[in-house]
Amino acid sequence: DQQVKQNSPSLSVQEGRISILNCDYTNSMFDYFLWYKKYPAEGPTFLISISSIKDKNEDGRFTVFLNKSAKHLSLHIVPSQPGDSAVYFCAAGLGSQGNLIFGKGTKLSVKP
Amino acid sequence: KAGVTQTPRYLIKTRGQQVTLSCSPISGHRSVSWYQQTPGQGLQFLFEYFSETQRNKGNFPGRFSGRQFSNSRSEMNVSTLELGDSALYLCASSLRGQGSSYEQYFGPGTRLTVT
Numbered sequence: 001d002q003q004v005k006q007n008s009p010s011l012s013v014q015e016g017r018i019s020i021l022n023c024d025y026t027n028s029m030f031d032y033f034l035w036y037k038k039y040p041a042e043g044p045t046f047l048i049s050i051s052s053i054k055d056k057n058e059d060g061r062f063t064v065f066l067n068k069s070a071k072h073l074s075l076h077i078v079p080s081q082p083g084d085s086a087v088y089f090c091a092a093g094l095g096s097q098g099n100l101i102f103g104k105g106t107k108l109s110v111k112p
Numbered sequence: 113k114a115g116v117t118q119t120p121r122y123l124i125k126t127r128g129q130q131v132t133l134s135c136s137p138i139s140g141h142r143s144v145s146w147y148q149q150t151p152g153q154g155l156q157f158l159f160e161y162f163s164e165t166q167r168n169k170g171n172f173p174g175r176f177s178g179r180q181f182s183n184s185r186s187e188m189n190v191s192t193l194e195l196g197d198s199a200l201y202l203c204a205s206s207l208r209g210q211g212s213s214y215e216q217y218f219g220p221g222t223r224l225t226v227t
Binding site: 034049102 | 116118143145147154155156157160162167168170200202204206208214215216217218219220221223
């Protein structure tokens with residue numbers, strides 16, 4: 001049973017436009033959520049996080065939105081750049097436990 | 113500040129052998145977690161160590177074990193390797209347990225191939 005789901009395996013966006021990556025979760029007890037970017041044969045790179053007590057967090061071109069009632073979070077990248085092309089993972093965690101639960105990832109392609 | 117380092121980066125082993133992977137966390141981080149990434153299962157949690165104690169464990173068989181040293185460096189061991197153990201093994205460090213921060217920072221991973 002997947003507790004964290006990324007239903008879109010891929011997304012293609014034009015350079016300069018907005019990329020919106022989505023993630024749904026089932027466990028309302030999650031305390032925090034994170035987004036990671038990953039290139040092949042490398043470890044995930046931390047991008048941005050959000051605590052469950054907030055509904056928005058912004059860092060440069062990246063903004064994460066959390067809708068607790070819908071158990072949904074999204075990552076907005078504005079403007080998208082070709083260098084953003086990678087696989088993006090959302091992850092969720094509980095404060096009492098050290099493990100992150102990851103979605104299966106969404107492959108973002110930003111075309112020049 | 114140096115990031116998380118993992119050695120070796122690539123490893124080829126034969127079924128039935130055992131393997132030890134090493135991870136050095138970011139300086140000052142005392143929590144180290146290990147994950148396995150495979151194409152079919154995605155990223156799955158193996159275990160977490162904090163101050164030399166295993167604090168949390170995922171749903172993997174006992175062939176997977178780990179330890180942490182007093183300098184926070186960690187090793188994981190897989191005994192009696194199976195073909196299905198072929199994966200990218202990732203180590204992550206964090207300040208969890210040292211404050212309110214919960215972000216985990218990953219190393220480059222060790223690509224293990226079992227033949």
